[in-house]
Amino acid sequence: MEDLTPEEIQLFIEAISAHSNYDFSEYSIKSFTRRVQKLLVDYRTDITGLIKRVSENSNFLEKAVINITVNTTEIFRDPKIWEYINTTILPRYKNESRINIWHAGASTGQEIYTMLILLKQHGLFDKARVYASDINSEVLEISKSGKYKYREIDEYINNFKETYKNSGKSYNINDYFKISRNRNTVKTKSFLLDKTQYKVHDLTKITNPFAVKYNIIFCRNVLIYFNHELQNRIIKLFENSLFTGGTLIIGKHEGILGDIAEKFEKQGTIYIKK
Numbered sequence: 001m002e003d004l005t006p007e008e009i010q011l012f013i014e015a016i017s018a019h020s021n022y023d024f025s026e027y028s029i030k031s032f033t034r035r036v037q038k039l040l041v042d043y044r045t046d047i048t049g050l051i052k053r054v055s056e057n058s059n060f061l062e063k064a065v066i067n068i069t070v071n072t073t074e075i076f077r078d079p080k081i082w083e084y085i086n087t088t089i090l091p092r093y094k095n096e097s098r099i100n101i102w103h104a105g106a107s108t109g110q111e112i113y114t115m116l117i118l119l120k121q122h123g124l125f126d127k128a129r130v131y132a133s134d135i136n137s138e139v140l141e142i143s144k145s146g147k148y149k150y151r152e153i154d155e156y157i158n159n160f161k162e163t164y165k166n167s168g169k170s171y172n173i174n175d176y177f178k179i180s181r182n183r184n185t186v187k188t189k190s191f192l193l194d195k196t197q198y199k200v201h202d203l204t205k206i207t208n209p210f211a212v213k214y215n216i217i218f219c220r221n222v223l224i225y226f227n228h229e230l231q232n233r234i235i236k237l238f239e240n241s242l243f244t245g246g247t248l249i250i251g252k253h254e255g256i257l258g259d260i261a262e263k264f265e266k267q268g269t270i271y272i273k274k
């Protein structure tokens with residue numbers, strides 16, 4: 001892989017922001033550099049060629065941005081957190097008349113469908129308004145379709161089992177997904193589709209895309225790609241957008257630092273707005 005200097009990365013970021021609304025200046029430099037290196041390999045070019053292409057071709061720029069963002073996700077990713085949501089967080093919403101949920105950085109939707117499954121099991125599905133956003137329009141289209149590759153199914157089934165293993169209840173993943181080995185597909189069942197409102201939205205712009213207040217905000221494995229200043233501004237946006245007592249769920253390798261942390265009560269990687 002080509003070694004890239006911070007100055008070269010800077011020139012690339014400047015070329016992107018000169019020709020679009022995207023601003024990668026506060027992404028964490030290490031992982032951003034790795035993604036740019038991958039772009040160079042995929043498009044068989046060097047950094048000068050890449051800068052020229054994003055400057056001259058807006059379709060290519062869009063494609064490059066989509067490739068820069070990391071979209072990995074899973075159904076019931078990090079089961080310990082889903083177990084906690086299942087046993088401790090969701091029962092608190094039993095008497096609410098409405099539950100607004102925002103998945104920020106939702107990627108291809110596995111996190112959304114995981115939550116919808118739990119809402120269904122808790123009898124909270126009809127009370128929930130579900131909103132999802134991501135900077136990448138392509139992943140949101142996959143999310144809307146709810147269609148995934150069969151090759152990830154072992155992971156999904158393991159996560160599913162892990163989540164419920166101490167619950168004393170037995171659920172079947174086939175009640176929620178139509179799994180076909182022959183067709184190489186995992187299709188989300190139709191009662192889980194169409195529940196979610198989607199919007200392409202860039203968190204670096206620090207705006208609330210749906211202009212409502214939320215009871216629960218998910219932003220898992222997204223903040224990790226940003227520097228601390230940007231992380232803090234986004235956490236502040238979440239704090240402003242949550243009802244008092246609302247729940248913020250971030251990734252298991254992410255945390256809230258600085259003054260803003262005092263606005264929350266921490267329960268693992270789950271934060272309750274005071």
Ligand SMILES: C[S@@+](CC[C@H](N)C(=O)[O-])C[C@H]1O[C@@H](n2cnc3c(N)ncnc32)[C@H](O)[C@@H]1O
Pocket residue numbers: 069070071072073074077104105106107108111133134135136139201202203204219220221222225251
């Ligand atoms: C690793 S995925 C996380 C998906 C899911 N939340 C999970 O934890 O499984 C990170 C997502 O953040 C999105 N993302 C990256 N930068 C973003 C930004 N500035 N605004 C909104 N979403 C962004 C990416 O497109 C990607 O879909």
